Amino acid sequence: METINVMNRIDKLFQQKKENILSVFFTAGFPTLHDTVEIAKQLQSAGVDMIEIGIPFSDPIADGPVIQQSSKQAIDNGMTVTLLLEQVKEIRKTVSVPIILMGYLNPVMQYGMDRFFSDAVAAGVDGLILPDMPFEEFESHYKQEMDRLDLRNIFLISPTTSDDRIERIDQASRGFIYAVSSSSTTGSKNEFDENQIRYFKRLKDKQLKNPFLIGFGISNKETFSAACQNGAGAIVGSAFIKVLSASKSIPNDILTFIKTLNSGIK
Amino acid sequence: MIYTIDERGYYGNFGGAYIPEMLYPNIEELRSRYLDIMGEGDFQNQFNQLLRNYVGRPTPLFYAHRLSERYQAKIYLKREDLCHTGAHKINNTIGQILLAKRLGKQKIIAETGAGQHGVATATVCALMGMDCIVYMGQLDMERQRPNVERMRILGTTVVPATSGNMTLKDATNEAMRHWINNPTDTHYIIGSVVGPHPYPDMVARFQSVISEEIRNQLSEQEGNPYPDYVIACVGGGSNAAGAFYHFVNDEHVQLIGVEAAGLGIDSGESAATTVLGKPGVLHGSKTLLMQTEDGQVVEPYSISAGLDYPGIGPWHAHLFETGRVKFLNATDDEAMQAGIELSRTEGIIPAIETAHAVAVLKKMEFDPDDVVVINVSGRGDKDLETYIRWGKY
Ligand SMILES: Cc1ncc(COP(=O)(O)O)c(C=O)c1O
Numbered sequence: 001m002e003t004i005n006v007m008n009r010i011d012k013l014f015q016q017k018k019e020n021i022l023s024v025f026f027t028a029g030f031p032t033l034h035d036t037v038e039i040a041k042q043l044q045s046a047g048v049d050m051i052e053i054g055i056p057f058s059d060p061i062a063d064g065p066v067i068q069q070s071s072k073q074a075i076d077n078g079m080t081v082t083l084l085l086e087q088v089k090e091i092r093k094t095v096s097v098p099i100i101l102m103g104y105l106n107p108v109m110q111y112g113m114d115r116f117f118s119d120a121v122a123a124g125v126d127g128l129i130l131p132d133m134p135f136e137e138f139e140s141h142y143k144q145e146m147d148r149l150d151l152r153n154i155f156l157i158s159p160t161t162s163d164d165r166i167e168r169i170d171q172a173s174r175g176f177i178y179a180v181s182s183s184s185t186t187g188s189k190n191e192f193d194e195n196q197i198r199y200f201k202r203l204k205d206k207q208l209k210n211p212f213l214i215g216f217g218i219s220n221k222e223t224f225s226a227a228c229q230n231g232a233g234a235i236v237g238s239a240f241i242k243v244l245s246a247s248k249s250i251p252n253d254i255l256t257f258i259k260t261l262n263s264g265i266k
Numbered sequence: 267m268i269y270t271i272d273e274r275g276y277y278g279n280f281g282g283a284y285i286p287e288m289l290y291p292n293i294e295e296l297r298s299r300y301l302d303i304m305g306e307g308d309f310q311n312q313f314n315q316l317l318r319n320y321v322g323r324p325t326p327l328f329y330a331h332r333l334s335e336r337y338q339a340k341i342y343l344k345r346e347d348l349c350h351t352g353a354h355k356i357n358n359t360i361g362q363i364l365l366a367k368r369l370g371k372q373k374i375i376a377e378t379g380a381g382q383h384g385v386a387t388a389t390v391c392a393l394m395g396m397d398c399i400v401y402m403g404q405l406d407m408e409r410q411r412p413n414v415e416r417m418r419i420l421g422t423t424v425v426p427a428t429s430g431n432m433t434l435k436d437a438t439n440e441a442m443r444h445w446i447n448n449p450t451d452t453h454y455i456i457g458s459v460v461g462p463h464p465y466p467d468m469v470a471r472f473q474s475v476i477s478e479e480i481r482n483q484l485s486e487q488e489g490n491p492y493p494d495y496v497i498a499c500v501g502g503g504s505n506a507a508g509a510f511y512h513f514v515n516d517e518h519v520q521l522i523g524v525e526a527a528g529l530g531i532d533s534g535e536s537a538a539t540t541v542l543g544k545p546g547v548l549h550g551s552k553t554l555l556m557q558t559e560d561g562q563v564v565e566p567y568s569i570s571a572g573l574d575y576p577g578i579g580p581w582h583a584h585l586f587e588t589g590r591v592k593f594l595n596a597t598d599d600e601a602m603q604a605g606i607e608l609s610r611t612e613g614i615i616p617a618i619e620t621a622h623a624v625a626v627l628k629k630m631e632f633d634p635d636d637v638v639v640i641n642v643s644g645r646g647d648k649d650l651e652t653y654i655r656w657g658k659y
Pocket of ligand 1: 459504572619620
């Protein structure tokens with residue numbers, strides 16, 4: 001398979017760009033079922049470095065109200081894992097930035113884990129974030145197959161993750177680490193407090209083998225640039241979904257939103 | 267066959283701890299300490315004292331003469347309905363709040379369906395002087411009004427869950443989110459044998475006092491600790507886990523779990539997980555789960571708020587898969603009729619959850635000397651409005 005010989009796009013991105021990386025999350029099939037492809041294209045045109053597409057789930061326990069609502073609407077629109085993989089194929093015709101699929105375990109399990117891994121890679125997916133997949137489960141059951149397919153599994157860490165565990169996760173990670181900015185579900189805030197900044201610094205000082213991106217609560221140019229001062233960049237989710245919810249012209253609004261976010265960094 | 271939990275937190279193919287990293291420290295703290303804490307003499311003394319002097323244990327095992335005559339078997343009722351607050355739920359909340367204290371937590375959260383677990387949690391929080399927030403589906407708040415007010419009288423904040431069908435599943439989602447947002451000072455008292463390891467095992471251990479007492483009481487009353495049947499309703503499965511616990515390795519004791527069939531198994535309005543579910547992951551464990559082909563969790567339905575849940579605890583999934591427990595089910599109507607029947611034959615108005623367990627007597631065949639224990643998980647006070655609305659009495 002050719003995909004195996006080509007360098008994973010996530011690895012390539014982090015090799016070429018060490019700072020100010022902007023990754024944007026949105027829910028597949030939202031606001032309408034077939035917006036997924038168009039949104040991905042517009043994000044690339046607007047200059048984002050990486051795209052994360054959420055697989056909607058009925059019971060997203062790690063998500064705040066904004067992403068919950070988008071997931072519910074996406075499911076009501078008829079979104080499924082099968083359809084998402086088709087949409088990713090379509091996206092890949094024009095989009096070359098790394099694509100990560102993020103979703104809760106159950107829909108993926110029902111699709112079949114190994115089948116999902118290989119279909120995702122075939123569609124052009126570079127990595128997965130499965131927030132409720134236990135680290136130990138990954139190591140004993142899925143790591144081998146994902147490594148074989150050159151598919152990255154991205155782990156989360158949070159302010160309450162112990163130093164020991166951060167090191168273990170760093171050792172097991174390839175690509176990057178997703179540093180959750182606070183002890184919270186997803187959702188946007190307007191600024192970081194001292195504790196959060198201290199936590200980012202602590203991570204930075206650790207000199208981990210993997211770069212880390214900061215996510216949860218990145219909503220504007222201030223929070224984005226604060227994240228960029230400590231991590232390799234940041235992930236924006238809820239704030240972007242809010243833009244989509246309110247949007248009358250998705251292409252324009254995406255462009256404006258991304259421009260504003262980037263305007264805080266030198 | 268091995269029915270117990272393994273060191274990884276699995277019962278056969280089910281269980282585990284499928285939680286986001288944000289909850290890992292909390293779950294790991296619990297996992298590494300629950301058995302040690304529960305084993306401390308001081309903990310056991312305090313737990314047993316409170317069960318005796320506050321909850322009112324041991325609860326009676328009552329020989330139900332008229333019911334026995336009707337079904338031609340020796341039917342005993344394990345009277346968990348006589349526990350303080352009216353259901354078995356308090357056995358678990360007493361245990362968990364003592365544990366939370368020892369973990370240094372100051373605040374308590376819980377989810378509730380019928381409101382029984384919410385009331386039991388609000389009660390122990392009042393007893394221990396701890397702040398308490400209970401999440402409850404908005405629909406359940408309407409159909410279990412008295413329990414909402416009981417919680418409020420006890421000083422608890424009841425927060426409506428307005429996502430999904432606004433029932434137990436959604437309340438559980440909200441409680442988990444609250445915990446993610448408040449990981450250090452808060453303990454989450456889960457109300458059934460569900461959730462990530464170690465909850466299913468911990469809750470089952472706290473509820474196991476039910477079968478421990480049944481054994482002692484049967485020895486006294488029948489001269490033999492072993493019944494032929496133990497029957498219990500299964501929502502998440504905590505009262506059933508407690509009633510089965512000390513019999514599970516005695517294969518000659520037949521264990522019967524009763525699920526809510528709602529309007530009927532094939533009606534699309536049901537909560538009979540072992541019939542309609544497939545393996546999946548929800549609320550932190552791998553278990554049987556009612557879901558669509560795409561892995562979206564299906565909204566269950568039952569007239570009984572306490573059984574209105576799309577999964578069952580992982581231990582029950584294992585006991586079902588291995589055939590150790592036989593699962594039956596009862597529809598809304600069958601349960602309501604059985605509730606009236608128990609009221610008229612024994613003078614006990616059961617919770618509608620419990621009435622499901624009573625309803626399967628009609629579906630079973632007994633020998634006249636069979637000893638049958640029905641776990642009367644709760645009393646019907648909270649359900650009066652539902653009885654009245656149903657009206658056929
Ligand atoms: C009286 C009673 N019985 C049974 C249940 C079902 O829960 P479980 O299956 O955990 O015993 C409830 C839940 O609220 C209840 O209140």
